Amino acid sequence: MDIAHLHFLVAEADAAQRRTLVELLGQLGASRVTDVPDGHLALQRLEAGFTPKVDVAIVDLALPGMDGLELIRSVGSLHAATGAVVDGLRLIVTGAQPAGLLFSVETLAQAYGVELLGTVGKPVTAAKLKPLLDNYTPLVRSSEAAGSPRFSFQEIGIGLQKRQFEPFFQPKIELATGQVKGLEAFARWRHPEHGVLGPGAFIDALEQNNRVDFLDWSMIELSAERCRWLQDQGIPVPISINLAPETLAHPAFVRRITACIGRHRILPEYLTFEMPESSVLNTDPEFIERLVRLRMMGFGLAIDDYGTGRSNLQLLARIPFTELKIDRSFVDGASKRRPLGTVLRSCLGLAHSLDRMSVAVGVETRQDWDFLQNLGCTYAQGYHIANPMEAAAFPGWLEDWRHFF
Numbered sequence: 001m002d003i004a005h006l007h008f009l010v011a012e013a014d015a016a017q018r019r020t021l022v023e024l025l026g027q028l029g030a031s032r033v034t035d036v037p038d039g040h041l042a043l044q045r046l047e048a049g050f051t052p053k054v055d056v057a058i059v060d061l062a063l064p065g066m067d068g069l070e071l072i073r074s075v076g077s078l079h080a081a082t083g084a085v086v087d088g089l090r091l092i093v094t095g096a097q098p099a100g101l102l103f104s105v106e107t108l109a110q111a112y113g114v115e116l117l118g119t120v121g122k123p124v125t126a127a128k129l130k131p132l133l134d135n136y137t138p139l140v141r142s143s144e145a146a147g148s149p150r151f152s153f154q155e156i157g158i159g160l161q162k163r164q165f166e167p168f169f170q171p172k173i174e175l176a177t178g179q180v181k182g183l184e185a186f187a188r189w190r191h192p193e194h195g196v197l198g199p200g201a202f203i204d205a206l207e208q209n210n211r212v213d214f215l216d217w218s219m220i221e222l223s224a225e226r227c228r229w230l231q232d233q234g235i236p237v238p239i240s241i242n243l244a245p246e247t248l249a250h251p252a253f254v255r256r257i258t259a260c261i262g263r264h265r266i267l268p269e270y271l272t273f274e275m276p277e278s279s280v281l282n283t284d285p286e287f288i289e290r291l292v293r294l295r296m297m298g299f300g301l302a303i304d305d306y307g308t309g310r311s312n313l314q315l316l317a318r319i320p321f322t323e324l325k326i327d328r329s330f331v332d333g334a335s336k337r338r339p340l341g342t343v344l345r346s347c348l349g350l351a352h353s354l355d356r357m358s359v360a361v362g363v364e365t366r367q368d369w370d371f372l373q374n375l376g377c378t379y380a381q382g383y384h385i386a387n388p389m390e391a392a393a394f395p396g397w398l399e400d401w402r403h404f405f
Contacts, residue, residue, distance in 0.1 A: 003029045003133055006055040010035040011042035011071070012094070013064050017124075021058060024126050028133060039066030043074050046089070054089055056117065056136065061095035061105070068093060069108070076112030092132055093119045103339035118333075131336075149194050153205045156189075160218050164190050167223045168388035169239070171401070172359060172381050175373045178405035180398060182272070184240040184381060185223045186388045187215055213247040220257065224264040224271065226391040231266070233395055240272040240302060245279035245287070254293060272300030272323065280319055288319070295320040302359070306347060317354055324351040328362025328382075335371035348375055 008030050012018035015037070022033050034054070036042050043066065046054060057075075061068035072091070079089075091114055093105055102119035109116040118132040151159075159165060167185035174181045189197040206212045223239045230237055247253065261268060273294070280291075280303050291301060302323035303316075326347045334340040344360075351358035360372050363382030372380055386397060 003136070004031045006030065006032070006136070007053065008033045009042060009045055009054045009057040011037075011039060011057065011063055011068075012060045013037055013062060014060075017060075017122075021124060024124065024129060025058075027126060028130055037064075039063040039068065039071040039074075042066075042071055043078075046075065046078065056090050056092065056133070058092045058094060061093060061097065068095070069105070072105075072109050072114055073112055076109075076114050079113055090115045090117045090136060092117050092129070094122055094124055095119070096122045099337070100339050103337060149191075149197070149201055151202060151205060153209045153211070156202045156205055157214065159189055159191070159202075160214055163218075164192070165215065165218050165222075166190060166390065167219050167226065167239075167241075168390055169226070169394055170381055170388040171386050171394075171397075172240070172379045173385055175369070175377055175380050178401075180237060180401065181379060182238045182240055183394070184274070184388075185219055185242070187219050187242075188388075210246070212244040213250065216241075216244055216247040217256070220271075221260060224260050224266055227266050227270050228264040229391065230394070231270075235395060235398065236270070238270045238272060238300070240274050240300070242304065243273040243275050245275060248273070248275070248290060249287060253290065254297075257294075257299075258297075268294075268298035269300065272302050274302040274304040274325065276305045277303050278305075280321070292320055295322075304361075316350075321356060323357045323359050323379075324354075325359040325361055326377075331360045331362045331368060331372070331382075332364050333368070335365070335367040341371070344372075345375060348377055351378075352376070 003025075008025055010018055010021045010025070010033060012021055012035070018035050018037065022035055025033050034045060036045060039059075042057065042059065042063070046057070059068050059071055063071065066074070072093070075089070075091070091109065093102065093109070093116065095102060095105070097105075099121060102121060106116055106119055117135055120128045120132065166188055168188045169183040169185055171180050172182040172184060173179070187199055187202075189202055191197050191201075194201075202215070203212070206215055219241055223241050227237075227239050257271075261271065295301060300323065301319075301321040302325050303319070303321050304325045305327045306324050324347065326344065330340055330343050330347060334344045348358050357378040359379040359381060360368075360377050361381050363369055363372065363380045363384045365384055368382075369380060369384055386401075389397060
């Protein structure tokens with residue numbers, strides 16, 4: 001990307017390495033670079049508030065006075081206290097430490113709420129730095145976020161009643177063959193004034209009022225309807241639907257879903273219900289019974305966001321799920337980061353040992369696709385394949401995809 005408009009701050013103790021970093025940034029196209037020799041001065045520059053603001057700070061872990069870890073913690077505190085001062089700031093951390101330790105620094109930065117482009121082992125070169133800068137995208141400023149539409153529970157309820165909500169679908173691809181093996185439904189609101197809106201505009205109000213089931217049932221009904229429509233077009237493709245645990249826990253769930261597939265004349269195996277790892281792994285016997293019953297009926301069950309919870313492996317083995325969906329935080333960039341690749345291999349190994357399908361979510365690059373394919377992952381989803389789309393657009397997309405493969 002063109003970085004000429006970005007303001008860089010380089011915090012590096014060694015004068016020669018600091019000069020090298022400034023020169024590297026210049027070679028890559030940077031036109032505004034400020035450099036400092038220690039962490040205290042770096043923090044002062046950030047607190048003072050440049051005009052324009054610093055967009056990217058390159059921070060060495062071995063800074064004198066205030067080292068890189070302390071600076072990361074301070075930036076996190078600064079953001080929490082006065083977000084506007086460092087709003088939009090991205091960090092790149094450099095160090096002579098092993099890759100595994102640098103990966104832990106990334107985890108630490110995330111815990112402090114600091115946006116990180118990545119880490120670079122020393123010596124820093126243009127070849128190492130450029131891919132991180134290519135990942136730079138401007139963050140939404142607080143003022144812009146504040147101007148985004150907010151809706152009351154009542155307004156959302158009216159939108160649901162008027163059938164303004166609909167599922168958009170993202171393809172799930174079998175890595176070994178390139179064939180489309182399913183679609184995941186994502187809720188979208190076609191608002192008459194604001195256009196197509198994602199869950200950020202409506203999910204909080206539903207959760208606060210404990211009525212996510214309103215949205216769930218709307219997505220189930222419409223997804224089953226679209227599934228029937230696709231079958232009538234000669235495209236029999238299964239659909240996965242995100243489901244809140246409280247929706248599944250309702251005593252009438254099995255009866256209602258049986259009536260739904262009857263109305264739309266689809267078999268149970270064409271619907272898979274996805275639930276987060278944290279909600280599925282509980283010991284409530286009635287909840288587990290309902291999962292078992294759904295599997296006996298032929299519905300698919302997927303554990304979503306796998307790796308973000310604290311799994312009891314014994315219980316995990318007992319839950320009758322058919323798919324293990326690996327969270328995007330372990331997928332995006334796994335081909336380039338050894339620690340991520342190690343975690344990903346472990347997740348895939350678990351799915352294989354339990355005789356379950358593995359689904360990698362958040363596949364954004366061809367490199368990650370190839371990496372997952374070599375590891376034996378079953379399915380892939382992500383923007384590298386396709387953005388979520390309305391059902392009417394899927395047949396055309398499928399035709400193009402078949403020609404591609």
